[in-house]
Amino acid sequence: MIGKGSAVSAALLVCLSVMGLHGAHQAHAVTTAQSQTTQPPYEPRSGGVARRKANRGRAAVPAAPVPAASVRPPVSEDYWSGIKTHMTIEGGIAANPWTKSGRNFGQFFLDRANTATLNQILGSVSHDIADIGGGYGIGFTAEAMYGSDSRFDVTVGMGDRALSGMYQWAPTQAHVDLHTPWIFSRGIDFQIGQSYGLMGSEGPAALSRPFYSYNYSSDFIVPFQTVGIIATAHVGAHVDGLIGIDAGNSTTFGQSGNNNRPKGYLGVSFSHLMNGRLDGHLIGRAGPQGHDGDPRISPEGWISAGIGDQAVHRMQYNADLLLTYHLSKALVFTFASTWLHDEIPDDELYGSTAYLAWSLSPSVQLNLRGEVFRDNTGVMIAAYPGTTAFGKQLRNQPYPFYAAPPTTYGDLTLGLHYEPEFVNRHLPLGRFVLRPEIRVDHSLNGTRPFNREASVSDPIVRNGDSTMFWFSCDMVWTF
Numbered sequence: 001m002i003g004k005g006s007a008v009s010a011a012l013l014v015c016l017s018v019m020g021l022h023g024a025h026q027a028h029a030v031t032t033a034q035s036q037t038t039q040p041p042y043e044p045r046s047g048g049v050a051r052r053k054a055n056r057g058r059a060a061v062p063a064a065p066v067p068a069a070s071v072r073p074p075v076s077e078d079y080w081s082g083i084k085t086h087m088t089i090e091g092g093i094a095a096n097p098w099t100k101s102g103r104n105f106g107q108f109f110l111d112r113a114n115t116a117t118l119n120q121i122l123g124s125v126s127h128d129i130a131d132i133g134g135g136y137g138i139g140f141t142a143e144a145m146y147g148s149d150s151r152f153d154v155t156v157g158m159g160d161r162a163l164s165g166m167y168q169w170a171p172t173q174a175h176v177d178l179h180t181p182w183i184f185s186r187g188i189d190f191q192i193g194q195s196y197g198l199m200g201s202e203g204p205a206a207l208s209r210p211f212y213s214y215n216y217s218s219d220f221i222v223p224f225q226t227v228g229i230i231a232t233a234h235v236g237a238h239v240d241g242l243i244g245i246d247a248g249n250s251t252t253f254g255q256s257g258n259n260n261r262p263k264g265y266l267g268v269s270f271s272h273l274m275n276g277r278l279d280g281h282l283i284g285r286a287g288p289q290g291h292d293g294d295p296r297i298s299p300e301g302w303i304s305a306g307i308g309d310q311a312v313h314r315m316q317y318n319a320d321l322l323l324t325y326h327l328s329k330a331l332v333f334t335f336a337s338t339w340l341h342d343e344i345p346d347d348e349l350y351g352s353t354a355y356l357a358w359s360l361s362p363s364v365q366l367n368l369r370g371e372v373f374r375d376n377t378g379v380m381i382a383a384y385p386g387t388t389a390f391g392k393q394l395r396n397q398p399y400p401f402y403a404a405p406p407t408t409y410g411d412l413t414l415g416l417h418y419e420p421e422f423v424n425r426h427l428p429l430g431r432f433v434l435r436p437e438i439r440v441d442h443s444l445n446g447t448r449p450f451n452r453e454a455s456v457s458d459p460i461v462r463n464g465d466s467t468m469f470w471f472s473c474d475m476v477w478t479f
Contacts, residue, residue: 082130088122090147090206092435092474094213101453104470105461106381106409106441108152108219108390109204110212118167119474120147122205129189135181143173145204152384153204154391155194155225157256164388172196172204172225186234195230197223197249198242198265199283199320201336201353211415212435212474215353216373217338220380222318223249223285230265242267242281248289250394258394259311263287267320277326285318290344291396298398301456306396307344314343330359347377351409365417367437372444373409378460381407385453402459404449413439430479441468 096104096113104113124143131137145153150168154160158171175193182188202209202218209218228246235241244265251258267283290311296304307314317340324334334355341348351373358366375381382403384390392399415437423432443449443466452464 079127079130079132082127084124084126084128086124086126086479088120088206088476088478090119090122090474090476091117092119092212092472093117094470094472096451096468096470098465098469099451100464101383101451103383103385103453105383105404105450105464105468106216106219107213108384109149109214110472111383112148112166113470117148120145120149120204120206122172124173129177129179135187137179139177141173141175141177142171144169144171149204151387152390153224154394155227155250155252156391156394157252157254158194160391160394161388166387168387184234186237188234189232191230191232194225194227197226198230198244198267198281199223199285199318200338201322201334201355206474206476207433207478210355210357210367210417211369211413211437212472213413213437213439215336215369215371215411216375216381216409217336217351217353217371221338221340221349222320225250226263227252228264238270238272240269242269242283248287258396259288259290259292261288261312263289274325278323280323281320282322283318283320285320286315288312288314289316289342290314291394293396296396296398300398300400302398302400304396304398305393311344316343317341332357345377345379347379349376349380350374363419363421367413367415367417369411369413369415371409371411373411374407375404375409376406378404378406381409381449383453400456402454402461404461405447406445407447407449408444409441410444411439411441413437427477427479430477433476433478434473435476436471436473438471439469441470442466 093116094104094107094110094113099113102113103111109119122143122145124141126141126143127139129137129139146167146169148166150170151166153170153172155171159169163169171194173194173196175191175195178190178192180188180190196203199222200218202211202214204224226244226246226249228244230242230244233241233243242265245262246264247253248258248263253260263285264287265283265285267281269281269283271279273279288311291304291306292309292311293304293306294308295306319339321337322334323336324332326332334357335352336355337350337352339348339350351371353369353371356368360366382401385400385402386392389399389401393401415435418434418436419431420434441450446466447462448464448466449461450465450468452461454461
């Protein structure tokens, strides 16, 4: 498979070479992540073997999870009685009155401006890891998504071409979770199958991030989905070692793979350090992410992302740091920093995001996010006008896109997480959440990438705005 950045990079570099513009681009940037919450509806990826949790409480800034072994349920005489079901329904609108393109540049999932959208209907069937005797335990998760978000939550080879419109479906998790008593006193857990990526601070599930919109790092650089094996070694009461091997970002194997070379993780996660105040992770990832197919050109002039046999030799490296510190019961600070080096465009990217979550009352939380993100070639942050464009680039098919010159992005977001009691006390089940936000994105180095489109002959936006001011709101019902 090709990573989000690599795919755009490969296609754009081929395109720019054809146009004689390749020399104008350099390398730098930020990276992505996937998210967590103070009371997460899903265990964050840094927690190793993911377990479905009851979706209650408000979403907060990302926070590292409790190690899996410490919350294992007791033995059940009837294993199947422990099955859980969960559903989240999210819809919203990202308003941008000043756009000339109808798009919010720098966003995958919220790319359609001024359009009421059903983002996701996310449903799961799961079972926590339960003791089956001899120190072993087993659990599982099966989850799928329908909605506009599924356009970018693609896993090639797993129903990715079943639908082609604005609203598509995608399997998001399908894994078996195995606990073993091996090596360490707290054992080792294995997650086998399709899983959310381990890295980052904001994830695809609606309440796995504190805002409706995403930061640049989480949207564009780190993996959303992987298919493989993740091992979580519980080396201590508060520390887990992580290692994994997989087929790549949003891809599987064989004809549904990108170059059939392994990729993988290595890292550590920790929780409840410093008198229970500090959680986080430090995770690295490496592997070739380019597509080994030959580049293709459509009749319209769009180019695919394949780079041929050299794909197996061009590596992509990620590193991701996440720290969450609980200043008090009501105030939580989170810092996330991600780095990526991609050998296909010889690009180095990096960025940092800071979050502050302040619980004003049991039903209201104020969230603040600030980010600085550098895309030093201009090929990582891109827009995909078509509803199937992202999936096409993963499959090495020509796809429409446009990007920006090398840009340092800054963004500031202020939002609320509001659970109105006058609504929730009348719901037959679950909780209703309202998340309004105000956001400003600005080019810190004078480029003008916002609120305009580009053409196939020159897919670089140079005559847009240097600032994008927009306001959004989503509604989430989870039960």
